[in-house]
Amino acid sequence: xxxxxxxxxxxVTTLVASWTGFVALPHRQLGALQPDISTNAAGAIVAYPAxxxxxxxxxxxxxxxxxxxxxxxxxxxxxNGGGDIARGWGKRRTVARDHxxxxxxxxxxxxxxxxxxxxxxxxGTNAFPLVRLYHPSSAATHSTCAPxxxxxxxxxxxxxxxxxxALVLKGTAAPPVGSEVVxxxxxxxxxxxxxxxxxxxxLPEALLPQVEDANAPK
Ligand code: HEC
Numbered sequence: 001x002x003x004x005x006x007x008x009x010x011x012v013t014t015l016v017a018s019w020t021g022f023v024a025l026p027h028r029q030l031g032a033l034q035p036d037i038s039t040n041a042a043g044a045i046v047a048y049p050a051x052x053x054x055x056x057x058x059x060x061x062x063x064x065x066x067x068x069x070x071x072x073x074x075x076x077x078x079x080n081g082g083g084d085i086a087r088g089w090g091k092r093r094t095v096a097r098d099h100x101x102x103x104x105x106x107x108x109x110x111x112x113x114x115x116x117x118x119x120x121x122x123x124g125t126n127a128f129p130l131v132r133l134y135h136p137s138s139a140a141t142h143s144t145c146a147p148x149x150x151x152x153x154x155x156x157x158x159x160x161x162x163x164x165x166a167l168v169l170k171g172t173a174a175p176p177v178g179s180e181v182v183x184x185x186x187x188x189x190x191x192x193x194x195x196x197x198x199x200x201x202x203l204p205e206a207l208l209p210q211v212e213d214a215n216a217p218k
Contacts, residue, residue, distance in 0.1 A: 022202040030096050036203050048201040051101040052193070059193025062186050064104055066148055073108035074197070075115040089115040091200040092208050113123045113145055128191040130183050135173040151187035154179055
């Protein structure tokens with residue numbers, strides 16, 4: 001008996017089913033995603049997400065090229081899917097729209113270090129501590145975060161005095177007397193990217209947890 005037509009039909013069905021499942025349906029679900037437009041507390045109209053500034057966008061490439069994603073995720077799991085929110089890694093779960101303007105989505109899958117989806121928000125108004133990149137153990141005790149000292153330049157202190165950008169380093173991390181360690185452009189770009197990380201904006205598909213009003217009538 002000739003099984004050719006059945007085999008052909010089986011092959012076509014498999015291809016069509018996988019194309020529908022992996023391409024057409026996700027495209028229908030996510031393809032038309034747009035930034036969410038809302039009014040903030042000050043009455044201004046804001047769009048979220050917004051494209052990153054040039055420096056932060058270049059920093060995303062530095063982050064990608066250094067393989068930071070091997071140890072850091074950028075996806076906050078929902079409350080019923082793990083302890084991410086309880087750990088303070090985010091106020092709500094991560095959704096596809098958070099990464100609308102990311103040319104490469106760096107979700108990651110291994111968490112040897114903390115999730116960085118909201119790292120910029122965790123910094124608050126503080127500047128990014130560049131010393132964390134040069135010598136992580138100066139920022140956190142016995143840190144196993146990957147140091148990237150090649151993003152810095154060690155140079156003799158100029159006659160005009162040490163640079164305001166020079167890192168404050170102690171102990172074994174300190175450069176020889178008369179030298180200083182200053183960030184290169186790539187270090188500043190990476191810092192701008194890390195500073196830009198934040199997703200705590202309410203979206204229709206990811207609401208922020210309601211904060212209970214202590215004065216509300218019971
Ligand atoms: C080998 C795994 C590993 C790699 C690779 C790695 N990290 Fe880390 N990272 C960690 C660990 C573990 C911590 C927690 C200890 C600490 O605070 O230093 C951490 C902490 C951090 C923190 C502080 C997070 C917080 O919530 O305070 C930042 C920022 C960070 N890493 C950035 C980076 C960047 C940028 C890169 C790429 C250049 C990178 N890491 C590569 C393991 C890693």
